[in-house]
Amino acid sequence: MTLLTDRYERPIDYLRVSITDRCNLRCLYCMPLGGAVKLDHEDILSYEEFLRLIEIAVKMGINKVRLTGGEPLVRKGVVDFCRRLTGISDLQSLSLTTNGVLLEELAQELYAAGIRRINVSLDTLQREKFLRITRRDEFDRVWRGIQAAERLGFNPVKINVVVMRGINDDEVLDLARLSLHRPYHIRFIEFMGFNNDSQWTLQHYFSADEILAKLSKVGSLEQVAAQHTNGPARHFRWPDALGMIGIISPISHHFCPSCNRIRLTADGKLRNCLFSDQELDIKSPLRQGATDSELSQFLRASIVNKPEKHSLQPDVFRKCQSRPMVAIGG
Ligand code: SAM
Numbered sequence: 001m002t003l004l005t006d007r008y009e010r011p012i013d014y015l016r017v018s019i020t021d022r023c024n025l026r027c028l029y030c031m032p033l034g035g036a037v038k039l040d041h042e043d044i045l046s047y048e049e050f051l052r053l054i055e056i057a058v059k060m061g062i063n064k065v066r067l068t069g070g071e072p073l074v075r076k077g078v079v080d081f082c083r084r085l086t087g088i089s090d091l092q093s094l095s096l097t098t099n100g101v102l103l104e105e106l107a108q109e110l111y112a113a114g115i116r117r118i119n120v121s122l123d124t125l126q127r128e129k130f131l132r133i134t135r136r137d138e139f140d141r142v143w144r145g146i147q148a149a150e151r152l153g154f155n156p157v158k159i160n161v162v163v164m165r166g167i168n169d170d171e172v173l174d175l176a177r178l179s180l181h182r183p184y185h186i187r188f189i190e191f192m193g194f195n196n197d198s199q200w201t202l203q204h205y206f207s208a209d210e211i212l213a214k215l216s217k218v219g220s221l222e223q224v225a226a227q228h229t230n231g232p233a234r235h236f237r238w239p240d241a242l243g244m245i246g247i248i249s250p251i252s253h254h255f256c257p258s259c260n261r262i263r264l265t266a267d268g269k270l271r272n273c274l275f276s277d278q279e280l281d282i283k284s285p286l287r288q289g290a291t292d293s294e295l296s297q298f299l300r301a302s303i304v305n306k307p308e309k310h311s312l313q314p315d316v317f318r319k320c321q322s323r324p325m326v327a328i329g330g
């Protein structure tokens with residue numbers, strides 16, 4: 001297997017694929033206030049097109065793929081697509097990030113299709129607050145979905161929490177305590193201020209250090225050695241806890257030097273940095289009959305041109321994002 005590297009010699013082995021821009025929730029921090037402009041159906045890549053690009057990427061050295069969205073589970077045929085992806089022999093890891101609304105009903109089929117690693121977004125344990133954050137009354141279904149995933153043996157079950165001051169920072173400890181008695185990885189993500197949505201101010205940003213300060217009040221956390229984990233999170237656990245706690249701090253402790261990923265959007269654009277608007281259109285050559293070798297040149301070009309780092313600002317998105325998060329995939 002070849003080692004793919006960018007011009008700063010970072011190994012790139014991880015592709016995040018947004019399979020749809022549609023979503024069944026309307027999270028405050030992800031969807032613009034007025035709703036996101038939806039892609040036309042014909043602009044969204046078919047599963048065959050995704051499969052071809054992913055197979056090419058895997059031949060080039062990508063060995064981890066994560067499906068995201070919008071909400072990946074709302075796209076028809078997602079289970080069958082997962083089954084086809086898990087059949088790619090050199091793909092070592094296929095995972096899914098979901099809001100969990102459809103997880104209870106699909107968990108068994110996803111497991112049978114070979115998915116084992118799942119991230120579920122859940123920012124609160126309070127039903128009313130869930131409604132406020134996501135603008136949909138789906139807390140109970142999401143919670144049942146998480147429990148179904150655990151019962152079926154998904155491992156790890158990770159829970160993504162975006163922490164926003166004044167909205168859910170008061171629940172950091174309650175959410176973290178889930179890791180004591182359940183084998184969940186609770187991952188706290190620094191909130192990234194958005195577009196020009198006037199609802200967000202810098203006051204909503206709650207830093208990783210503030211999260212850790214809250215956690216340390218409960219008892220001393222052990223840092224989990226990096227080799228047992230991967231990705232941008234720093235990991236901790238309380239002694240004897242069944243699960244772990246992750247801190248993802250794109251703003252305050254940037255992980256650009258170890259960034260190993262590129263993204264493919266639902267409309268066939270390669271994005272080489274979450275914080276950059278630089279995109280490379282791979283859909284046009286794909287639909288115009290490009291060969292595998294030509295398409296691999298597009299992937300390589302996107303990788304080579306990965307920016308070295310982003311500018312560290314809590315309101316970084318306000319300045320640079322042309323797309324809302326729902327159209328990128330997180
Ligand atoms: N719908 C799926 C979900 O919610 O998990 C997958 C797509 S969502 C865009 C992927 C991740 O991005 C979620 O964990 C979400 O919490 C995170 N996210 C979205 N907007 C964010 C923001 N402004 N700051 C930090 N994380 C954000």
Ligand code: SF4
Nearest residue numbers: 023025027030070099
């Ligand atoms: Fe949908 Fe996920 Fe964005 Fe929430 S975070 S609006 S669930 S895509």
